[in-house]
Every structure is written in C-alpha cells, then in structure tokens.
Amino acid sequence: MSLGILGTKLGMTQIFDDAGRSIAVTVVQAGPCKVTQIKTNETDGYCAVQLGYGDVKEKNLSRPERGHLAKSGSEPLRHLKEYRLAEVGDLTLGQSIGASIFEDGQFVDVAGTSIGRGFAGYQKRHNFRRGPMGHGSKNHRLPGSTGAGTTPGRVYPGKRMAGHMGDAQVTVRKLTVVRVDAERNLLLIKGAVPGKAGTLLNIVPAKRVGRAKA
C-alpha cells in the first residue's frame, strides 16, 4: 500500500562503505516516472496511482494508449503500473516521480523477470543429483523414478520434471538501498536483483511479512 517506482537494471558493481568493507551493489535506473492516472474512492472505488515509465516511439502505441496518456499530458510511455495507496495525498496528474522517494538504508522489494534458461533438465531446474558417469552407468542426467507402479498407475501432479525455466516474475524481498542518487535517479541496491541488465524492475518499499514483534 505504498508508492513504488519502475526502473531498469543497469548492472552490478561493488562499492566500499565507511568501514572499508566492499559491498556488491546493483545499479538501478529508477524512474523518472510520470503519474498517468489517479484513482480515488469516488471515481473507481479504491485509491491508486498509475505510473508510466520508459521511452517509446509514439507510432508504437495504439490510439487508446495515446489517448490515455494524453489525459495526463505525458509523453509516450512504454510501461504502466498501478500502485494501491491508502490515500492519494498530494500526487497530481503528470507529476514526475524519481528515485528520491527512497532513502539510504531503506528496505525494498524488487520484482523483475528472471533470466530465461529455456528447456532445462532436472539438474539445472530442480537441483536433482546426477547418476554416476562411469562404472557402466548409463544413468547420467535422468530423473530416476517418477512414482510407484500399477497403483496409482499415474504420475502425481506436481512431480518435478524437466521443462521451461526462468523468464518468470521473481521478487527479491528486503534488499537494502545503499545509496540514492536523486539527481540522476539512480538507486544502489545491495545484492542481486532478477534478470539481466536492461530488464524492467518494479521497486517498492519492503512489505512486512509476518506478525509484528510485540
């Protein structure tokens, strides 16, 4: 229920903190995002803002998309994302939102599309162990048994098998924002985030999971 931001993963590097420790960080281009739509209790029955991010040629947008963006007077934007809020507050249509909504040391959740690995086998996809490579063994990367025999006479649903891996939405929770560069709209986030450089990321303040400590 808080405002996040859309961004692009730029790559990873390392920096040094005050104690001289090296920290692996991901550099993220966070915004600038435009407020393209504001939803309120009166108009939509709930409160939310829609943010737009990323350059795109106008000809690549459909007429309905262009019309929607024209309402907020924003330039053509590639990605739109809605954030539920408790109340809209002082956000206005067309307002620009940058990395400055975050601060140093804050925890964030980062969601993105993981690196696609195509049709992956058992070892890579589910961390199965492989069979022996020698001593006459022909069972190198096979799955082993997939279940009992005549009873039940079928493989149970959910049996882990080879198949498409990666290229799915992954959220990494509770990453630390090491540094915010409000001028260039950059975030330095400690650790790795999903996907390759250039992937679209959704960065939101960390969602607290579990019961609060009494």
Next chain:
Amino acid sequence: MNAQEIVRSIEAEYLKPASDLPTIYVGDTVRVGVRIQEGGKERVQPYEGTVIAMRNGGISETITVRRTFQGVGVERVFLLNSPRVAEIKIVRRGKVRRAKLYYLRDRVGKATRIKERFDRAK
C-alpha cells in the same frame, strides 16, 4: 550516458587515484600496508610477499600475494582499491614467464626464488 557508463561513473568515485597505486607486475615482491581495527584503534600492518596472480577489472582489481610464514604457505588476496589497503610498496621486481605463478605452491625453499629484473623502475 548508457548503462555501462553510469556503472563506471559510480565505480570512479571509489577508485583510488592512479598516483596511489604503483604499477604492479606478477612476480614482484611487494609490501602491502593493511589497515587493521583493533579495539577501537586503527593501525597499519605490513604484509610482504610475491605477487603470484593479478585480476584486472576496474574497482574489483586484485592481487594475490604469497609468502611462506613459519614453514606454512600463506596467500592473501588484496582488493587494490579497498580503503583497507593503505599502501603498496614494490620491494623487488621479478622476472617471470607466466601470468599466474601457481606453480610456486608446489615448491619449497630455494626453488621458490624468482630472478630479479632491473629494467623496471621500482
């Protein structure tokens, strides 16, 4: 600025100025001053040995320094741009024909000597 340039510009803020780091070659004997925190006090501890490997890569540039201490081989990897590495002094330039001197790990005593070269400034 493209993505790569932005990442480089962030690294640049943490890189040491070129004058702080001497030109190090594999085979050199170096003395590295390591900053150590001890009970709230900070001091610089020297560590001397042979550079047996280097890894380039901007901010993540490292050298591996090997020495034999009390008959036990010790190898330490130093992040050259780290603030913990206070100073690096070249003690001796060595003449070697490999980029990685891992063969020194299998040798002891006199066999670990490296011929000195005099055509490179210290």
